[in-house]
Amino acid sequence: xxxxxxxxxxxxxxxxxxxxxxxxxxxxxxxxxxxxxxxxxxxxxxxxxxxxxxxxxxxxxxxxxxxxxxxxxxxxxxxxxxxxxxxxxxxxxxxxxxxxxxxxxxxxxxxxxxxxxxxxxxxxxxxxxxxxxxxxxxxxxxxxxxxxxxxxxxxxxxxxxxxxxxxxxxxxxxxxxxxxxxxxxxxxxxxxxxxxxxxxxxxxxxxxxxxxxxxxxxxxxxxxxxxxxxxxxxxxxxxxxxxxxxxxxxxxxxxxxxxxxxxxxxxxxxxxxxxxxxxxxxxxxxxxxxxxxxxxxxxxxxxxxxxxxxxxxxxxxxxxxxxxxxxxxxxxxxxxxxxxxxxxxxxxxxxxxxxxxxxxxxxxxxxxxxxxxxxxxxxxxxxxxxxxxxxxxxxxxxxxxxxxxxxxxxxxxxxxxxxxxxxxxxxxxxxxxxxxxxxxxxxxxxxxxxxxxxxxxxxxxxxxxxxxxxxxxxxxxxxxxxxxxxxxxxxxxxxxxxxxxxxxxxxxxxxxxxxxxxxxxxxxxxxxxxxxxxxxxxxxxxxxxxxxxxxxxx
Amino acid sequence: xxxxxxxxxxxxxxxxxxxxxxxxxxxxxxxxxxxxxxxxxxxxxxxxxxxxxxxxxxxxxxxxxxxxxxxxxxxxxxxxxxxxxxxxxxxx
Numbered sequence: 001x002x003x004x005x006x007x008x009x010x011x012x013x014x015x016x017x018x019x020x021x022x023x024x025x026x027x028x029x030x031x032x033x034x035x036x037x038x039x040x041x042x043x044x045x046x047x048x049x050x051x052x053x054x055x056x057x058x059x060x061x062x063x064x065x066x067x068x069x070x071x072x073x074x075x076x077x078x079x080x081x082x083x084x085x086x087x088x089x090x091x092x093x094x095x096x097x098x099x100x101x102x103x104x105x106x107x108x109x110x111x112x113x114x115x116x117x118x119x120x121x122x123x124x125x126x127x128x129x130x131x132x133x134x135x136x137x138x139x140x141x142x143x144x145x146x147x148x149x150x151x152x153x154x155x156x157x158x159x160x161x162x163x164x165x166x167x168x169x170x171x172x173x174x175x176x177x178x179x180x181x182x183x184x185x186x187x188x189x190x191x192x193x194x195x196x197x198x199x200x201x202x203x204x205x206x207x208x209x210x211x212x213x214x215x216x217x218x219x220x221x222x223x224x225x226x227x228x229x230x231x232x233x234x235x236x237x238x239x240x241x242x243x244x245x246x247x248x249x250x251x252x253x254x255x256x257x258x259x260x261x262x263x264x265x266x267x268x269x270x271x272x273x274x275x276x277x278x279x280x281x282x283x284x285x286x287x288x289x290x291x292x293x294x295x296x297x298x299x300x301x302x303x304x305x306x307x308x309x310x311x312x313x314x315x316x317x318x319x320x321x322x323x324x325x326x327x328x329x330x331x332x333x334x335x336x337x338x339x340x341x342x343x344x345x346x347x348x349x350x351x352x353x354x355x356x357x358x359x360x361x362x363x364x365x366x367x368x369x370x371x372x373x374x375x376x377x378x379x380x381x382x383x384x385x386x387x388x389x390x391x392x393x394x395x396x397x398x399x400x401x402x403x404x405x406x407x408x409x410x411x412x413x414x415x416x417x418x419x420x421x422x423x424x425x426x427x428x429x430x431x432x433x434x435x436x437x438x439x440x441x442x443x444x445x446x447x448x449x450x451x452x453x454x455x456x457x458x459x460x461x462x463x464x465x466x467x468x469x470x471x472x473x474x475x476x477x478x479x480x481x482x483x484x485x486x487x488x489x490x491x492x493x494x495x496x497x498x499x500x501x502x503x504x505x506x507x508x509x510x511x512x513x514x515x516x517x518x519x520x521x522x523x524x525x526x527x528x529x530x531x532x533x534x535x536x537x538x539x540x541x542x543x544x545x546x547x548x549x550x551x552x553x554x
Numbered sequence: 555x556x557x558x559x560x561x562x563x564x565x566x567x568x569x570x571x572x573x574x575x576x577x578x579x580x581x582x583x584x585x586x587x588x589x590x591x592x593x594x595x596x597x598x599x600x601x602x603x604x605x606x607x608x609x610x611x612x613x614x615x616x617x618x619x620x621x622x623x624x625x626x627x628x629x630x631x632x633x634x635x636x637x638x639x640x641x642x643x644x645x646x
Binding site for chain 1: 578581582585588589592593615616617618619620621624625627628631632634635638639642643645
């Protein structure tokens with residue numbers, strides 16, 4: 001049996017065991033375990049736990065703000081990486097300070113900043129708000145979750161530094177970053193498990209997606225370590241994609257399904273599709289991700305191996321990646337249909353996050369299909385599409401995971417903080433800057449990759465000039481994503497202090513008041529909605545007359 | 555409008571409050587300008603645009619690439635966030 005199949009079978013077995021234990025508890029050890037876990041989360045930390053507040057929503061707030069700040073760092077790193085692809089010496093002046101980045105090191109570092117800093121923190125922040133509500137209880141330890149956010153940020157900082165230079169003073173700092181990351185992850189998972197152990201009713205599908213997505217991260221790591229496949233290129237690739245398909249995809253799916261329903265006011269469109277997403281995320285291999293397992297190898301401090309799967313592994317991978325289109329399609333359809341409801345697509349103008357989530361859901365399927373082609377190509381002895389794999393990974397991050405996680409966070413922001421974002425207009429602008437910058441910038445970068453690949457294949461001597469010119473445009477267009485991230489963060493930070501309180505009405509930018517719409521002539525519902533009215537607007541018929549008009553007396 | 559209407563018609567009026575999205579227009583304009591400047595460099599490769607170190611010789615050898623225009627923009631944004639946090643937290 002191949003490395004991949006062995007690891008997957010162990011992973012599936014461990015996940016089933018986890019699910020069984022979550023449903024049935026630990027028998028006589030239940031109370032002891034709970035009491036000890038509560039103690040470890042708060043009192044065992046001594047005076048450190050008193051550094052943070054324990055009010056409702058304080059944990060999610062801390063994770064949201066830090067996640068948004070990480071998005072700024074990540075987008076800046078991507079921009080610099082894309083720029084250095086066409087101008088490798090642009091930042092050479094920093095070498096005087098001992099910092100000598102390359103395009104690859106910057107983009108590699110940006111992956112850590114975006115995945116674990118931005119997306120990871122936004123997803124965990126959303127989960128800390130969502131899980132207690134789905135379970136009908138309170139978060140087990142608000143203070144611990146708040147404190148752990150700073151540990152998590154520190155771990156991402158170390159990982160970003162390690163991505164540039166993994167050895168400092170002879171120490172592999174990847175391991176230090178991973179150690180802090182594991183510590184924070186365990187604390188969050190225990191916190192969420194304790195929360196749902198007090199659940200008042202059956203946990204809905206989004207709740208299972210979130211908790212199983214999080215648990216699958218350490219379980220998949222353990223599975224590949226126990227089977228020994230982590231030492232092989234196929235095992236490292238598999239671990240990277242298992243974490244991508246569970247912690248990132250399944251947790252994102254849970255958060256997105258919850259947020260799409262609560263933002264639009266519509267019930268979840270299909271429970272069956274939700275269940276298909278849950279089972280599919282765990283049982284298949286998500287194709288979105290890098291075409292090697294470097295991140296997994298580096299974080300575990302083992303030697304990186306090239307991805308050269310055996311024929312059996314190739315068959316298993318190809319089969320399970322193709323099957324992954326089922327949960328991906330199910331998720332995209334479920335999000336979009338839930339947002340849309342039973343009628344024409346109606347935007348909830350009160351929620352800045354809906355447009356972001358809609359962008360992520362729209363891009364999910366095409367990017368997954370493109371990733372499937374690239375990953376299938378990587379299985380070949382001589383891959384031909386590997387040149388575009390890094391850019392495709394960036395597209396998956398910035399056009400699927402970031403919009404969905406950020407959109408959910410923006411939607412949940414008022415419920416978490418008690419205040420709205422400072423400006424709905426600014427959020428709209430930020431959306432266009434961020435989404436447009438990422439889409440156009442990375443599309444142009446991919447064009448540059450394709451030019452590069454074509455010229456190399458044609459054996460052109462100086463293949464870099466044309467691709468570099470196109471790459472410069474791609475980098476500059478992506479800069480819009482950095483500006484959008486800054487605008488979103490500024491909007492959220494200002495909203496914390498000056499945003500309208502959730503229970504007060506806000507001024508609308510539309511000329512039509514939300515309370516009443518005067519209907520002077522027959523028109524369609526679509527036109528009324530397009531005019532700025534909302535679902536709560538009262539339509540007031542105004543009498544018509546064929547009499548000749550005259551000047552209005554004031 | 556009757557003759558005895560508002561006396562403000564025809565006069566210049568300046569509001570006291572700044573719309574929240576006004577600086578967004580400025581940021582968007584700045585990014586567009588920079589993008590077009592770089593496009594100029596691509597269209598006319600022999601005539602490179604000046605970088606910061608050419609305009610300010612004290613930064614010679616430091617800011618000698620166009621990327622620094624953009625990095626300084628991000629730094630400005632980050633400082634704006636820090637300033638907002640400080641001023642909002644300390645204001646009454």
